[in-house]
Amino acid sequence: MMNDMQSVFRDTIFALSSGRLPSGVAVIRLSGPDVRFVIETIMSGMPEPRKATYRSFHSRDSELLDRGLVIYFPGPGSFTGEDCAEFHLHGGAAVIDRFLSELSSFKNCRIAEPGEFTRRAFSNGKMDLTVAEGLADLIAAETESQRRLALQAASGVQHGLYMGWRKELLQARALIEAELDFADESDVPGSVSQQVWRNMDDLTVRIDKHLADGKRASIFRDGLHVAIVGAPNAGKSSLLNQLAGREVAIISEEAGTTRDLIEVKLDLGGIPVFVTDTAGIREASSVVEKIGIARAHERAASADVVLLLEDMCDPEQVALSDIEGEIWRIGNKMDLPGADMQTALDYRISARSGEGIDELIDAIRQFAEAKAGTISDALPTRRRHMNLLEAAKLNIVEAIEGESLSLELRAEHLRRASQTLGRITGDVDVEDILDVIFSQFCIGK
Ligand SMILES: Nc1nc2c(ncn2[C@@H]2O[C@H](COP(=O)(O)OP(=O)(O)OP(=O)(O)O)[C@@H](O)[C@H]2O)c(=O)[nH]1
Ligand SMILES: [K+]
Numbered sequence: 001m002m003n004d005m006q007s008v009f010r011d012t013i014f015a016l017s018s019g020r021l022p023s024g025v026a027v028i029r030l031s032g033p034d035v036r037f038v039i040e041t042i043m044s045g046m047p048e049p050r051k052a053t054y055r056s057f058h059s060r061d062s063e064l065l066d067r068g069l070v071i072y073f074p075g076p077g078s079f080t081g082e083d084c085a086e087f088h089l090h091g092g093a094a095v096i097d098r099f100l101s102e103l104s105s106f107k108n109c110r111i112a113e114p115g116e117f118t119r120r121a122f123s124n125g126k127m128d129l130t131v132a133e134g135l136a137d138l139i140a141a142e143t144e145s146q147r148r149l150a151l152q153a154a155s156g157v158q159h160g161l162y163m164g165w166r167k168e169l170l171q172a173r174a175l176i177e178a179e180l181d182f183a184d185e186s187d188v189p190g191s192v193s194q195q196v197w198r199n200m201d202d203l204t205v206r207i208d209k210h211l212a213d214g215k216r217a218s219i220f221r222d223g224l225h226v227a228i229v230g231a232p233n234a235g236k237s238s239l240l241n242q243l244a245g246r247e248v249a250i251i252s253e254e255a256g257t258t259r260d261l262i263e264v265k266l267d268l269g270g271i272p273v274f275v276t277d278t279a280g281i282r283e284a285s286s287v288v289e290k291i292g293i294a295r296a297h298e299r300a301a302s303a304d305v306v307l308l309l310e311d312m313c314d315p316e317q318v319a320l321s322d323i324e325g326e327i328w329r330i331g332n333k334m335d336l337p338g339a340d341m342q343t344a345l346d347y348r349i350s351a352r353s354g355e356g357i358d359e360l361i362d363a364i365r366q367f368a369e370a371k372a373g374t375i376s377d378a379l380p381t382r383r384r385h386m387n388l389l390e391a392a393k394l395n396i397v398e399a400i401e402g403e404s405l406s407l408e409l410r411a412e413h414l415r416r417a418s419q420t421l422g423r424i425t426g427d428v429d430v431e432d433i434l435d436v437i438f439s440q441f442c443i444g445k
């Protein structure tokens with residue numbers, strides 16, 4: 001469909017494609033030239049294509065392996081483009097072990113590498129790289145926004161966008177060619193390429209916007225990072241436990257309890273939020289505590305939001321430096337009569353009673369959502385895409401600004417931009433990166 005290469009693989013691959021055992025049902029998937037032979041041998045005869053058929057499965061020495069469903073997907077109209085099959089079996093560890101070892105005993109049949117099914121699908125032109133990556137992301141998606149983003153990529157939205165841009169580049173080059181061919185004829189105005197450069201300007205604006213959207217959307221992949229910092233005993237670990245809804249960190253009245261960074265992951269409005277508890281900041285004498293405090297400073301510096309926690313009964317200023325993100329001043333221990341409610345603070349809470357915690361969580365959620373924006377258009381979902389988009393844009397800019405260059409050279413910059421976009425989708429020259437991309441998949445996909 002998208003690639004015109006058709007690859008022929010000698011091996012038939014198989015893997016357990018469903019989750020961890022034991023499970024109610026386990027699905028073993030096969031793909032390759034010997035799929036028909038394997039099915040015929042194991043269940044004597046072939047089922048109707050693409051129809052779930054209930055059968056008994058036997059080993060070659062006629063031992064009953066299991067009873068279950070088999071579905072046969074003849075190539076090329078299958079996921080990988082090859083003959084494929086699925087066996088739906090009872091999800092017991094011994095059942096699956098026995099079945100897999102039976103499959104291994106067939107000539108040219110072997111366990112699939114991670115991502116090998118999808119890689120075959122890509123090689124057989126069933127999908128482009130952005131779709132393949134979207135599928136991997138879909139399987140890895142843990143939050144609602146990650147799911148939506150991945151599903152867009154898996155549905156080919158990005159692919160369509162980049163193909164469209166490549167077409168624009170192709171048209172621009174065609175117009176330049178035409179201008180070169182007719183340069184000496186007086187009736188073709190030199191303004192053809194003026195129009196080309198205006199179009200190319202417009203294209204760089206769209207690529208820039210797409211890149212900016214991608215930067216915002218990276219929050220869905222990388223998450224929002226929140227650091228809790230403050231003086232010892234301010235109640236940082238108590239706050240972490242409140243946010244996590246469980247006892248993650250040790251709480252005690254002893255100042256200097258927390259030494260290491262303790263991180264929990266929350267799902268706030270579909271966005272992964274990583275909250276880190278840190279060592280209380282003070283002039284420490286112990287070596288270990290000093291290391292902990294240095295880590296606290298580092299984490300605060302790189303966080304998107306620093307929750308600077310202060311004990312309202314015992315206010316103490318903590319100095320932070322090189323902070324990249326926002327600092328929110330949080331007053332703690334509002335449940336105590338001695339709490340000073342006069343100080344200017346962003347939020348007041350009790351990490352012991354839980355008062356004010358919901359408001360704080362809401363504020364973090366809103367901050368994350370505002371930072372992420374809305375997912376409506378196609379977005380570049382990976383650093384790989386972003387890097388190639390940057391490179392393509394630079395090629396176009398070189399062409400636009402190269403007024404002192406020959407038209408041929410300027411057209412060559414546009415050709416490179418198109419090639420670079422082609423590397424995102426895998427339509428051009430990508431053999432060198434396929435191993436890296438597909439090894440990130442899980443086995444059975
Ligand atoms: N009354 C009251 N006590 C609190 C509150 N938050 C924390 N505490 C108490 O304050 C003490 C210190 O709490 P921690 O959560 O360990 O404080 P921390 O900031 O993590 O301390 P270090 O890890 O030592 O820096 C404990 O005795 C907590 O029970 C609060 O909101 N109200
Ligand atoms: K403490």
Ligand SMILES: [Mg+2]
Nearest residue numbers: 236237257258
């Ligand atoms: Mg602590």
